[in-house]
Amino acid sequence: MIRYSARNNLSLRSFNWELIVLLWLVFFFNQADRQIFNVILPQIKAALKLTDAELGMIASVFIWAIGLCVPLSGYIGDVFSKKKVIIFSLLLWSTATFFTGLSAGLVHLIVLRAVVGSSESFYAPAANALIAEKYQEKTGLAMAIHQTALYAGIIISGLSGALIAERFGWSTAFYFFGGIGIILSIVLFVRFKKIIAPDTVQTTYKVTLFDGIMGLFRKKTAILLTLAFACMVFVNVGYLTWSPTFLHEKFNLSLANAGFSSMFYHHIFAFLGVLLGGRFSDQLVKKTAGSRLKLQALGLLLACPFIYLMGSANQLFWVYAGMGLFGFFRGIYDSNIYASLFLVIPPTIRASVSGAMIMFAFLIGAFAPWILGIVKPTLGLSDGLSALSIVYLAGSIFIFIALKFTLSKELYIAAQTDKI
Template sequence: MIDSAPSVIRKPTSYRWELLILLWLAFFLNQADRQIFSVVLPLIRQDLGLTDAELGLIASALVWTYGLLVPIAGFIGDRFSRRNILGFCLLFWSGATLFTGTCSSVVQFILLRGVGTGGGEAFYAPSANALLGETYRENRSLALSIHQTAVYFGIVLSGLIAGYIGEHYGWRNAFYLFGGLGIALAVVFFSRIPKETSPDRDGDTEVAFPEILTTARLIVRKPTVVLLTLGFGCMVFVNVGYLTWMPLFLVDKFTMSLTDAGFSALFYHHLGAFLGVLSGARLADYFARANPRSRLIIQALGLLLASPFIYWISMSQTQTMTYVALFGFGLFRGWYDSNIVASLYEVVSPTVRSTAYGLMLACAFLIGSSAPYLLGVLKPTLGLTLGLASLSGVYALGGLLIGSGAIWFFENDREVNL
């Protein structure tokens, strides 16, 4: 059965900070390993002669794998040592990343990057967030917020570092570097972080699948949860498509170097997202005191306000205007990001929150996973400019879905939170 008591109640301060630092580095590599393919994509295309559709399929394979496995990862994280799960998944995805540097065919890329890297990364977030939440019981929000910043640093710095290495030393060495760093970090993690001891975590997984089905039946009865999930799927669809193709878009449109394109495509957007997360959370917390539906409204406004900036990114004629649009897109995307979990928790019982979030992640990533492939298929005829511009409509759709949930269904679906 699921453990009812936390396995880590109180640890020395030195241990707690060491755990947070090591998990921050692991999450950094988690995001970096996911992004470097997009950064060096022009070099892979040139070296191996892959089509745009094949490159898009490789990118989509990772998201498909992640979406399928993340609910299972959440249940496994409740039944086995989270320290072991985190160490082994870091070792697994880093090894897959390293060997991606040896790939020479579409099938090899799909197996190593899509299934290997994506499958390993799926097991990270559920166990990492749970372990940090148990360890930092008195200042949980601070620890999780610090951990979350690794997303922005991982994506941005991977663009800069992978672009430079690919441009000067070949794209394969970018995978070798990041994969090797992950393997070294896994060794350090196993040597420094002790295994939790809990009599409740006995590895019983027989009830996992029935529990997933039971929870799924409960949450799909709530229209607000369904609309939040569909809105999340729209956001993932746009963001995965943007992250995959934006570096190549800048290379082709402005004849930028790979290093500059990799950095610029990611830095301005995620700078805006960082500020948006902070401001969106403050706004939502302030207005939610009087009206909890404000969290959903902030999310809907974030997607709707970001939509024209996505169109502007594609249609801007200068690099400066493109960067301004990337910043605006990120700023309002941050408003949405700041309340993903908080909005769901308003309409989901505390007893099924972890499972509900895992299912929401799975559905959203499965919806969004097709974006890189579709944009790759359409690129030869529609072009990246119009393809990326069309993503603005998907963001607007997501905003309308969440807004309709806030207006028409929230009051009936709302849970009294404990």
């Protein structure tokens, strides 16, 4: 049972709720605009006469677009106004999502999904750096609350996107989510002026385009965290792309039911896991700096058997149990992705380094839907999804290596640098 002191209650009352709510809404549509494509894959496949490999390739191109653009996005997030970068990103990806509904073939989908992916890449580095800046004593909690938007966006788009597609056609789902995102960008333009102070110009250090990659490779802990993040992204992208089709084909669920069920059980438990992970990590890190990494490593490790169960079970109850517990431990990991990274990264280049981290993780993770699409006709989605547990195991090993060999030394160096 969690006990809150009067001091804790006071700090929560002084918490900037409007900013985190607005960022939550942006991140919600960031994820919803990604997931509606995955949910309505069967309709798009039938309407445009595409193959499984082509659908997997479209999903992979989307992730590659994020990975290739995000280093530039991180640099821009450090150099320019973070709030303007966030608004621009939201407006551009929402517009591209809207026009995705007009696609008439493979080339159109590839181009528009690449535009959505590249414009979405500007959001995460700027938003995470802004959260770390504005919520210094509650970083874990603020990032955990922000992360819940990922799960809510995927769950709600999984249901509503499928229902809209079944009743009004797959194009309408893109019109709906893209249109709301455009309206939200206008709301942000008005409100950010009032709740975020003007950005101060950095004069002590000039950020360059290559600081993100160089800053990442200077820290062995950051490299290991990036490898673990790549493992998570690989599994996540493969799961998000193919789990609705897995339920639709293996258990003959309707498109709406498969889209909802594949997203709901996993992400509702991830919602709980990320809040618990964020809340406890803020307390534990006061005693041991490595607590954030320990929670992440355990989250990946404990999720492994449930990923295997999800793909191998032949009864829906056990499939959903696997999805749910996989989601819970994934949420434990997710709660400290950037908070752990920022332990060894100075504030001046946090957006740039997180951008580099996202780039490498997404370039690797982008292969998952394509690979699963290629092996689907022979190996099958059941075995393909179960095999993803091995990737999560590798991710946990990378973090344990960081805890054992690199973190303490780099935390000491960072502390000595701060004193100078």
